[in-house]
Amino acid sequence: MTEHTELLNQLRTVVGEANVLTEGDLGAWEWDWRKRERGHALAVVRPASTEQVATVVRACVQGGVSMVPQGGNTGMVVGSTPDASGTQVVLSLTRMNQIRKMDAANLTVTVEAGCVLQNLQEACEKAGFLFPLSLAAEGSCTIGGNLGTNAGGTQVVRYGNTRELCLGLEVVTAQGEIWSGLTGLRKDNTGYDLRHLFIGSEGTLGVITAATMKLYPLPASTLTTFAAVPSLDAAVQLLGLAHQHLSSGLTGFEVMGRFALSLVVKHFPQQRVPFQEIRESDAPYCVVLENSDHDSEAHARAQFEKLLESAIEAGCVLDAVVAENIAQARQLWHIRESIPLAQAQEGLNIKHDISIAVSRIPQFVADMDAALEAAFPGVRLVNYGHLGDGNLHYNVQAPSNADAEEFLKTKEKPINALVYASVDQYNGSISAEHGIGSLKREKLQEHKSPVALGLMRSIKLALDPQNLMNPGRVIRL
Ligand code: FAD
Ligand code: S2G
Ligand code: ZN
Numbered sequence: 001m002t003e004h005t006e007l008l009n010q011l012r013t014v015v016g017e018a019n020v021l022t023e024g025d026l027g028a029w030e031w032d033w034r035k036r037e038r039g040h041a042l043a044v045v046r047p048a049s050t051e052q053v054a055t056v057v058r059a060c061v062q063g064g065v066s067m068v069p070q071g072g073n074t075g076m077v078v079g080s081t082p083d084a085s086g087t088q089v090v091l092s093l094t095r096m097n098q099i100r101k102m103d104a105a106n107l108t109v110t111v112e113a114g115c116v117l118q119n120l121q122e123a124c125e126k127a128g129f130l131f132p133l134s135l136a137a138e139g140s141c142t143i144g145g146n147l148g149t150n151a152g153g154t155q156v157v158r159y160g161n162t163r164e165l166c167l168g169l170e171v172v173t174a175q176g177e178i179w180s181g182l183t184g185l186r187k188d189n190t191g192y193d194l195r196h197l198f199i200g201s202e203g204t205l206g207v208i209t210a211a212t213m214k215l216y217p218l219p220a221s222t223l224t225t226f227a228a229v230p231s232l233d234a235a236v237q238l239l240g241l242a243h244q245h246l247s248s249g250l251t252g253f254e255v256m257g258r259f260a261l262s263l264v265v266k267h268f269p270q271q272r273v274p275f276q277e278i279r280e281s282d283a284p285y286c287v288v289l290e291n292s293d294h295d296s297e298a299h300a301r302a303q304f305e306k307l308l309e310s311a312i313e314a315g316c317v318l319d320a321v322v323a324e325n326i327a328q329a330r331q332l333w334h335i336r337e338s339i340p341l342a343q344a345q346e347g348l349n350i351k352h353d354i355s356i357a358v359s360r361i362p363q364f365v366a367d368m369d370a371a372l373e374a375a376f377p378g379v380r381l382v383n384y385g386h387l388g389d390g391n392l393h394y395n396v397q398a399p400s401n402a403d404a405e406e407f408l409k410t411k412e413k414p415i416n417a418l419v420y421a422s423v424d425q426y427n428g429s430i431s432a433e434h435g436i437g438s439l440k441r442e443k444l445q446e447h448k449s450p451v452a453l454g455l456m457r458s459i460k461l462a463l464d465p466q467n468l469m470n471p472g473r474v475i476r477l
Contacts, residue, residue: 004042004087007063011045011089014055019046019095029070029090032078033137036348039082041068044090050170050178050209053091057207058176060089066468067091069203071114071145074137076351079202079437079473080145093144096209099123107215108167108184113144113208129215132159132251136337144208150200152433154336157388158251158292159216161433162199169195170210174464184212197459202435203470205463221297222251223304224290224329227311227320228275228283232362234316235287235387239358241314242289245307249300252290253388254336260384261286263342263397264335273335274321283318287387288336290329339384343395347404349382350396350412354423355432358390364426368394371418376411378402391432394419420447436474445476 012020021029021044029044031037042065047053060067070080070092082088093114100110102124109131111120117138124131133146135153145151146162147169159165168182171194181195198205229235235255242250258280265273275283291307293300304322311317323329343349356364365383372379378399385393396415398407420430420443430447431440445453456475460467467477 004063004065007059007065008043010059011043011056014052014059015045015047019048020044021046029073029092030081032081033074034076034344034348034351037078037081038084039088040084040086041082041090042087044092046092046095048095050096050172053093053096053172053207053209054176054178056089056091057172057174061174061176061466061468064466064468065089066471067207068470069093069144069148069207071142071148072116072137072140074141075145075149075437076353076434077431077437077439079149079435079439079470083438083472091207093142093207093209097142100210102127102129102215103184104129106184108212109215110182110184110210110212111143112210113142113147115143117141117143117146124215125218128218130218131165131213132216133162133165136340143211143213147199147208147211148202149435150433152386152389152391154252154254154333154386156386156391156433157253158248163196165214166195166199166211167214168212169198169208171198172207172209174206174466174469178209179206182210182212197463200435202437202474204460204474205469207469217294219251219292219294221300222290222292222329223297223300224252224288224323224332225304225308225320226274226323226332226335227287227289227308228278228318229285229287229316230283230318232285232365235285236358236362237314237316238287238289238311239387241307241311241316245303245310246291249291249293249303250289250388251292252288253386254288255384255387255392256286256288256336256339257381257383258284258286259380260339260343260382261335263346263382264338267342267345268338271335271338272331274332275319278318288332290333336384339382340393343382343397346397348398348408349404350408350415352394352396352416352419352423352430353391353432353434354394354419354428354430355389355391356423356426356428358387360426361387361390361392364422364428365392365394368419368422371422372396372415375418376415379415386433416443438473441472441474441476444474
């Protein structure tokens, strides 16, 4: 008998024996996606309904056992895995994956937290609608995790983050009560807007069990272009022209450094990355951009022609390839989405998920590249990301002849310090879309004012006074 035997038996009666995992390899729930940290769970518990989640939470609260809500476990800030104590319950929402209701006239869909993002995208497309959240992890991340982290991705430039796409939530509170706010109303000014407390709270205030999300009409045509640009300044200039020519038709604008692309060429040789023949010094960056048109493909093409003409005239595009069909478009996007995976194949790396005013990104990168290359000779810079919304993944790979583990052990902290100090100077954010988790919790203390931290602490203590919801994530009490 351990001190938790009674609780575990109780949980087994709630969710069924097979859905309380305590034996065997729980690595899938305990390793963080970057394979940098592994926790140890008391148990992985997989409820199938909101009522079961509520009962599980109440039982854990009664037993004084803390919980880590988990979706697809693709988070990047060590927020969805248990700590090493062996005393936490991982509350996996993956069995709650139903699409409860699609309301065409209201342009909304109500979906359970454990629904995989790609499944929701596909179901909406089949019904003739667009659910416009899109990120490279969409094959395994879940709507609950997207809301937990307020995920961004590649269409934020047009549709905003997950927060902007959410109209209502169903939540099990830290006391095990059920708050149902799945109204689907676009206007509802009746007191505090509670959904916005839970969106981006990273499982520290309660468990999101379902959400009502916005739908959009499917565009008549989406065109994708992959362009080689002579500088990061030119990429920013091209973004300005794209806004001018495409306006709300601009639904994606990603920048990729040539070293980042070289990792895709190296690790995924079957992918055809354009413009390999252009010297890196002539085109240090490439851009992939998407135009979604509600008129016709002909109209979309005509708009793209005009955009590319003015971009070539302005000298901010060296060469461009426009996808001829959906398969080609998918191939071009797949190159961009393969960068994080190619980085992982190249070895352990240091990630910075930062945002800076778009206009200032070129200067930040020029300064930072120079500073890191001077301080850490041989360091390899993997610069890429969502330039359209000012979110750069300014990642650092160990020098090719270095032991990556050793390099990270000794250099990650000073590199983080350099990057984040500069981000501060540029009035940027140290976490644009991935959140804080436990990875950046101490950093948050340095980068937020005492007033802001005090308000966050008050919210945490008001909603989870026993600190049993994902303790030690986001805010240090
Ligand atoms: P998890 O990792 O399981 O959990 C993430 C956080 O949310 C944790 O704090 C967890 O406690 C909390 N949580 C999970 N479910 C719930 C719930 N039901 N209720 C309350 N809290 C909950 N992120 C981006 O924003 N943009 C990107 O472009 C992007 N690209 C990525 C590419 C790759 C290859 C990978 C591996 C990750 C990427 N990510 C990106 C990070 C990650 O995919 C997102 O943070 C995603 O939203 C996490 O979803 P998940 O279901 O995996 O959540
Ligand atoms: C992306 C993935 C995380 C990283 O692909 O947009 O959010 O930096 C990133 O590898
Ligand atoms: Zn990203």
